[in-house]
Amino acid sequence: MEIKICHLYPDVLNLYGDRGNIICLERRLNWRGIGCSVTELPLGEKAALSDFDLFFIGGGQDFEQELLLADLASGKADDIRAAAADGKTFLCICGGYQLMGAYYQTAEGHKCDFLGAVDLYTVGARERMIGNLSFKLGEESGGYEVIGFENHSGRTFLGSGVSPLGTVTSGFGNNGADKTEGVRWNNVFGTYSHGPVLPKNPALCDEILRCALERRYGRAELTPLADGFEQDAHRAALEMINRKKQ
Numbered sequence: 001m002e003i004k005i006c007h008l009y010p011d012v013l014n015l016y017g018d019r020g021n022i023i024c025l026e027r028r029l030n031w032r033g034i035g036c037s038v039t040e041l042p043l044g045e046k047a048a049l050s051d052f053d054l055f056f057i058g059g060g061q062d063f064e065q066e067l068l069l070a071d072l073a074s075g076k077a078d079d080i081r082a083a084a085a086d087g088k089t090f091l092c093i094c095g096g097y098q099l100m101g102a103y104y105q106t107a108e109g110h111k112c113d114f115l116g117a118v119d120l121y122t123v124g125a126r127e128r129m130i131g132n133l134s135f136k137l138g139e140e141s142g143g144y145e146v147i148g149f150e151n152h153s154g155r156t157f158l159g160s161g162v163s164p165l166g167t168v169t170s171g172f173g174n175n176g177a178d179k180t181e182g183v184r185w186n187n188v189f190g191t192y193s194h195g196p197v198l199p200k201n202p203a204l205c206d207e208i209l210r211c212a213l214e215r216r217y218g219r220a221e222l223t224p225l226a227d228g229f230e231q232d233a234h235r236a237a238l239e240m241i242n243r244k245k246q
């Protein structure tokens with residue numbers, strides 16, 4: 001068994017060590033004896049996206065997101081939309097998450113017409129949403145609490161046809177108003193959690209791997225790992241966030 005990962009726009013969308021999520025995905029596959037290949041797809045390069053099982057898109061500054069528009073229009077937008085509709089697994093962080101929606105209008109009023117792969121949109125504002133973030137995953141994703149770090153101008157609003165990835169327990173989340181955080185649609189996982197988010201949230205990493213394995217092989221046997229350090233890191237970060245709430 002193996003999972004083929006495509007890292008979209010690693011040259012442009014690469015804030016806050018988000019590429020650490022790929023290392024976590026790769027290690028938690030390899031530790032279980034499952035193969036993993038990672039292909040980087042920078043701006044301007046093309047590949048047959050149908051060859052891949054799992055896509056990762058990291059975060060980026062407003063001007064970096066605007067750099068993507070011409071490349072998306074070159075055909076990549078259609079291929080990414082098709083992969084998401086075909087049940088391929090995505091992990092999209094912040095700017096990469098916003099990219100999956102209809103548009104992102106920056107605080108300066110620049111409107112980036114994005115993929116429209118998932119029913120959501122984002123509107124930027126001058127006041128940024130920055131700080132530690134925690135949220136409870138929806139039951140379909142395991143119901144665990146996730147901890148991360150957010151820094152975004154964009155306020156994201158979900159359409160009626162999509163579920164949030166979770167419910168905010170600390171921080172802002174999608175928009176600081178409706179207590180939603182991220183999105184879970186088909187096998188697309190979107191979140192504002194930087195960090196990288198996966199190393200200290202092993203349950204979320206395994207849920208994403210489960211989706212990719214089931215989509216490709218029809219089954220996923222994720223044997224338990226000796227990940228005591230990761231679990232301790234998760235607990236410590238959660239305790240820190242909860243102490244700050246008191």
Ligand code: GLN
Binds near residue numbers: 061065
């Ligand atoms: N530029 C987008 C925003 O400010 C995304 C930021 C990010 O990826 N951290 O909302």
